[in-house]
Amino acid sequence: MLDLHPFHAVGEKYIVALLGAGVLPLLVPALGEALAADDLLATVDGLLLTGSVSNVEPRHYGGAPSAPGTLHDPARDATTLPLIVRAIAAGVPLLGICRGFQEMNVALGGTLWQEVHGEGGLSVHHEDLAQPLDVQYGPAHEVTLAEGGVLRRLNGGGRLTVNSLHHQGIRALAPGARVEATAPDGLIEAFSVPEARALTLAVQWHPEWKAAEDPFSRALFDEFGQAARSRALARTAGDS
Numbered sequence: 001m002l003d004l005h006p007f008h009a010v011g012e013k014y015i016v017a018l019l020g021a022g023v024l025p026l027l028v029p030a031l032g033e034a035l036a037a038d039d040l041l042a043t044v045d046g047l048l049l050t051g052s053v054s055n056v057e058p059r060h061y062g063g064a065p066s067a068p069g070t071l072h073d074p075a076r077d078a079t080t081l082p083l084i085v086r087a088i089a090a091g092v093p094l095l096g097i098c099r100g101f102q103e104m105n106v107a108l109g110g111t112l113w114q115e116v117h118g119e120g121g122l123s124v125h126h127e128d129l130a131q132p133l134d135v136q137y138g139p140a141h142e143v144t145l146a147e148g149g150v151l152r153r154l155n156g157g158g159r160l161t162v163n164s165l166h167h168q169g170i171r172a173l174a175p176g177a178r179v180e181a182t183a184p185d186g187l188i189e190a191f192s193v194p195e196a197r198a199l200t201l202a203v204q205w206h207p208e209w210k211a212a213e214d215p216f217s218r219a220l221f222d223e224f225g226q227a228a229r230s231r232a233l234a235r236t237a238g239d240s
Helices: 012-020 037-041 074-090 099-107 150-155 215-239
Strands: 047-049 094-097 111-113 141-145 159-162 169-172 178-182 188-192 200-203
Touching: 012 215, 037 074, 047 074, 047 099, 074 094, 074 099, 094 099, 099 111, 099 169, 099 188, 099 200, 141 150, 141 188, 150 178, 150 200, 150 215, 169 188, 178 200, 200 215
Parallel strands: 047 094, 094 200
Antiparallel strands: 111 169, 141 159, 141 178, 178 188, 188 200
């Protein structure tokens, strides 16, 4: 809500990161069943699922009711969860970030922790809201990148330092998904779907934050941009 009016909005940091990868973003409103998903997927060349202050409602993965005061976005859930499945089936490249990472896991049959730091053996993964944004989005911990994974190839090595701004996290990884990165406490920080027809990748951290200044973030968005361009060429060839 802005000035008592509802808005559909996307953080500028995601737009800037995509533009840096040669991608022109189309902002898709959260319309739920009113969105013509198949028509949309026939038009776009990739799908980026952004982060958000809201959480996926636990009823979508068989979880207990959320704690009082937890922010939800039923319209987004109703839009993204079915769209993810259809995008993978249609061969549309997918990149999920933070909430998008969690949405992708849920849409594909996985489950979530609602408060990671409340689970035994898991660390605090959320930011300190009292700190400036540069501190909130600053380096927080290392992740170990899986041997033979997409992220390890992009990084050129097995370790990467990332930021950490999330309460929810993966409890059970979705069937068919492959772990791409783990935190020191064992929490899954990234996954891919190897059997998908196009790039299907999700990360728990926020690579879009000042992406132009970080070599790995640039490489990640470039990988998504290249997947989108490949999809565009294939669609063009199919129309000729």
